[in-house]
Amino acid sequence: MPRNMRELTCTAQERVNMLVANISNPAPERLPLHVEEITTSWLTSALARGHAGVTVESLAVSDVMYGTATKVRVHPGYNARGRELGLPESLIVKGGFVPEYRNLNAYIYEYEARFFKEVHPHMHANVPACFYAETDARSGQSIVILEDLRSRNVEFCRVQKPLTFAQAAANLDAQARWHAQFWQSPELDSGGELTWLAPQDPLPDGESGTYHWGQLKPDVFASYTQLPRGAAVPKRFHDRDWMERALLDLRAFDRIGPMTLLHGDVHLGNLYFDRDGTPGFLDWQSYRRGPWAHDVTYFLISALDIADRPRWERALLEHYLERLAFYGVKEPPSFETALEAYRRHIVYGLFFWLVNPVEWQVEVNNCAVAPRFAMAALDHEIHDLIGR
Incomplete structure (x- = not known):
């Protein structure tokens, strides 16, 4: 460690x-x-x-x-x-x-x-x-x-109740603290104590990617676009071939680094607040080693109201970068570099909430969150940025 x-x-x-x-x-x-x-x-x-x-x-x-x-x-x-x-x-x-x-x-x-x-x-x-x-x-x-x-008597978060600015900032502070702790840590490298951690990969090869690639099968992917959530997602994101290219593009981008320890699934259903407002994190089943932007992007877009996110996201991203420096990262990403990573990671949440099985999240939750990613994708013009 x-x-x-x-x-x-x-x-x-x-x-x-x-x-x-x-x-x-x-x-x-x-x-x-x-x-x-x-x-x-x-x-x-x-x-x-x-x-x-x-x-x-x-x-x-x-x-x-x-x-x-x-x-x-x-x-x-x-x-x-x-x-x-x-x-x-x-x-x-x-x-x-x-x-x-x-x-x-x-x-x-x-x-x-x-x-x-x-x-x-x-x-x-x-x-x-x-x-x-x-x-x-x-x-x-x-x-x-x-x-x-x-x-x-903790307060469990729910997708139907997006976070306030202060709550989102507190959560990002908590993420920055452990991200900084493991920022480019040798423990994540070959021979380190956490080298067994799987890398964050939107489309893994082999057996570990069975679910991911299975959701991209043309008939399976198309079936999700016909559900209520699909009606709330622009048709350009119903393009299965574009989605595959965009996810592969993200995989290549993520290999650049820097790497840290990720929660991997920071959505509201996995979050809570103690009575004093301290953020807490549930369901450590998907933690990985990977780039900070995975956690931050997935969290911010899924946790904020569609109307609040474009007004708050830049300030919250700046806040996260400041907290990284506070917790000891000597050279945190510049805002421009961070914003580019943030934009590219939108596709991950867009895909996985579009094809989320109802056995894992009831449809009302999928209908709440998938449009949050779709609107962010439109605002940041990711259809033209990636997956060409």
Whole structure:
């Protein structure tokens, strides 16, 4: 990890000390593959890895939230040791509890478990506290046990409620802090501790690009343009061949650098605010090494109202660059260089929100966000800039 990391804030440090499990111990037992297998016995063995002497004596399940990963809200009843340690009355058990999703997304479940075990303890980012993170290579299951943010009354962001200028600026400050921490870090290079991180790539080759290229199949791509979201996106962006050229152009552009650590999926559904206004980040399943502009562009366009974005984006981009310098980047990109990168990255969000499966985001969300990228694409004239 970077040698020059600043100390975490007291609040974050206390959470890390209390909640990061002892990962040197062997996995306690086979990970549950079905919600019904989340038992008092299994939860005891999982929590006891970082909290010796804890026993879960009773367990209730109140919510099962299906999605790319399934999140299960559980309410453990602890023995005296658990109560003494102040373990929460509710937790979120997150993993691949839907077989077809687990088979398809095993690698991203493993990525999130690895994030909480190997990456987050060394980085500056406000994320849900983690009590346990493990992968069972035999079954392809990975599970993390996270704090239930609902118990802290955080404000979850939603695409139907775009951010204010101040909220967007605060989020960019948070991104700039960890981007600066890993800015051109040797840890991301060959031989570094994070060399295993996949590169950000809009159209990966091989198996890792199965989903991306699959959404570009002519019949599949055309089917999405016929959905309600397609009616809100100008027809010039219904051109499947142009979209492929534009994404390949972005891939070539992204290899220039500079590289940092990316969240990879910074949209409103993955964001929250603590009661004091501190931004928080959910769903660390898509983090990558790649150019800063991926996170910043994807965030700004998806998070701002269509009317606000053209009035605020330049000032917010300047704010991000200033915060990079504040957090230690000696030569942040110039505004002109940053604006060029910002323009080129619009196509990524345009494509992925246009072809977003309704199993991952309900259509009302796709209808809200796809036009935000389409309007930005028109404003910045990316149809003529790239993909010719």
